[in-house]
Amino acid sequence: MSSLQKSPWVIHYDASSCNGCDIEVLASLTPGFDVERFGIVNTGNPKHADIFLVTGSVNAQNRIVVRNIYDQMPEPKVVVALGCGNILVLWLANVLGFVKL
Amino acid sequence: MSPWWRLLIYLVAAPLLGGLLAGIDRRLSAHMQARQGPPLMQPFYDVIKLFCKERLTVRRSQNYFILFFFVLTVFTGALFFCGSDLLLVFFALTLSGIFFVLGAYKASSPYSFIGASRELVQMMAYEPAVLLTAVGLYMVTHSFQVDTIASSTCTPILLLPGLFAALLYVMEIKFRKSPFDFSMSHHAHQELVRGITTEFSGPTLALIEIAHWYENVMLLGWIFLFFGTHWAFGLSATAAAFFLLLVVDNVCARVKWELALRSTWQITLVLGCGNILVLWLVEVLRIVKL
Numbered sequence: 357m358s359s360l361q362k363s364p365w366v367i368h369y370d371a372s373s374c375n376g377c378d379i380e381v382l383a384s385l386t387p388g389f390d391v392e393r394f395g396i397v398n399t400g401n402p403k404h405a406d407i408f409l410v411t412g413s414v415n416a417q418n419r420i421v422v423r424n425i426y427d428q429m430p431e432p433k434v435v436v437a438l439g440c441g442n443i444l445v446l447w448l449a450n451v452l453g454f455v456k457l
Numbered sequence: 458m459s460p461w462w463r464l465l466i467y468l469v470a471a472p473l474l475g476g477l478l479a480g481i482d483r484r485l486s487a488h489m490q491a492r493q494g495p496p497l498m499q500p501f502y503d504v505i506k507l508f509c510k511e512r513l514t515v516r517r518s519q520n521y522f523i524l525f526f527f528v529l530t531v532f533t534g535a536l537f538f539c540g541s542d543l544l545l546v547f548f549a550l551t552l553s554g555i556f557f558v559l560g561a562y563k564a565s566s567p568y569s570f571i572g573a574s575r576e577l578v579q580m581m582a583y584e585p586a587v588l589l590t591a592v593g594l595y596m597v598t599h600s601f602q603v604d605t606i607a608s609s610t611c612t613p614i615l616l617l618p619g620l621f622a623a624l625l626y627v628m629e630i631k632f633r634k635s636p637f638d639f640s641m642s643h644h645a646h647q648e649l650v651r652g653i654t655t656e657f658s659g660p661t662l663a664l665i666e667i668a669h670w671y672e673n674v675m676l677l678g679w680i681f682l683f684f685g686t687h688w689a690f691g692l693s694a695t696a697a698a699f700f701l702l703l704v705v706d707n708v709c710a711r712v713k714w715e716l717a718l719r720s721t722w723q724i725t726l727v728l729g730c731g732n733i734l735v736l737w738l739v740e741v742l743r744i745v746k747l
Binding site for chain 2: 359360362363386387388390392393394395399400401403404406428430431432
């Protein structure tokens with residue numbers, strides 16, 4: 357697992373967010389914050405990625421897309437839900453039984 | 458040094474050197490972009506991580522093509538560093554490239570199809586310059602054997618400056634750097650998702666990366682070959698050429714394949730063929746005068 361710590365490759369997916377977190381994600385790639393010094397690369401290909409970064413809320417329309425991207429990623433993989441846009445809504449939706457991922 | 462010792466040293470040292478070069482590449486590029494960049498050993502961490510990942514394929518046979526691509530790339534470099542025939546080296550390199558393209562075609566996804574077509578266009582773009590390099594080196598040193606060329610008394614760069622410039626131009630294609638990285642691009646860059654490497658993951662992707670390290674070391678060896686027996690000057694010139702490639706990579710944007718193909722062939726024709734024509738004319742005039 358330590359090799360994964362040195363080189364985590366990220367795929368970022370925006371599931372209907374307000375784009376606030378997306379801007380932050382992309383800003384972290386800029387020279388100001390430079391997340392590449394940790395070996396993190398924003399790869400656009402789920403087949404190359406280790407971390408699935410989801411911003412925004414997963415709803416009925418993009419549920420299939422999220423599942424599709426998740427399935428394409430090779431093990432070992434991690435899903436990170438970014439921002440309050442999705443965590444609260446996802447928790448509520450799961451509790452109320454709207455969404456089952 | 459005996460060819461067998463050189464082969465052994467090459468097999469072990471080339472990926473280490475290639476990975477270090479890739480690390481230097483990313484670090485220097487980062488500094489050019491006013492940021493820190495990954496540690497020098499980052500490419501090795503990447504490859505080790507990729508070997509620990511699950512092997513996902515579209516078709517099982519696609520990974521065997523990549524294995525052949527890897528073996529043939531190592532074979533090409535081994536041929537070169539053991540002093541074999543330069544033309545054989547170039548043809549072996551073409552064959553390994555074909556296996557890479559075939560692997561991408563086998564994966565049958567739209568992204569890898571387009572990436573594979575673009576890789577073929579890239580090969581079409583750089584092949585004339587590479588073949589003319591062999592022709593030019595033969596004209597100057599009267600041999601195709603890398604051993605003889607490397608130990609010849611005349612310094613090829615003095616007689617082949619145009620050809621060297623054309624080779625540096627196509628090196629940008631071979632190193633897969635902007636402006637000619639439309640087939641696949643390195644880590645943080647994307648082109649049609651990942652171009653030719655879209656459908657490869659885990660250990661196969663690691664093999665592709667290591668094959669590129671072997672190839673890059675051999676490409677720098679080609680540049681070094683132009684400097685004959687002046688080792689110190691040749692090494693510093695090769696380092697300067699690598700740095701130039703980095704600078705151009707960071708300055709230029711990616712171009713479309715039409716512009717890449719057209720401009721590469723024009724430069725090869727004018728600088729490469731022109732150089733060889735001038736050399737031939739000088740030779741003819743010398744014989745006529747005698």
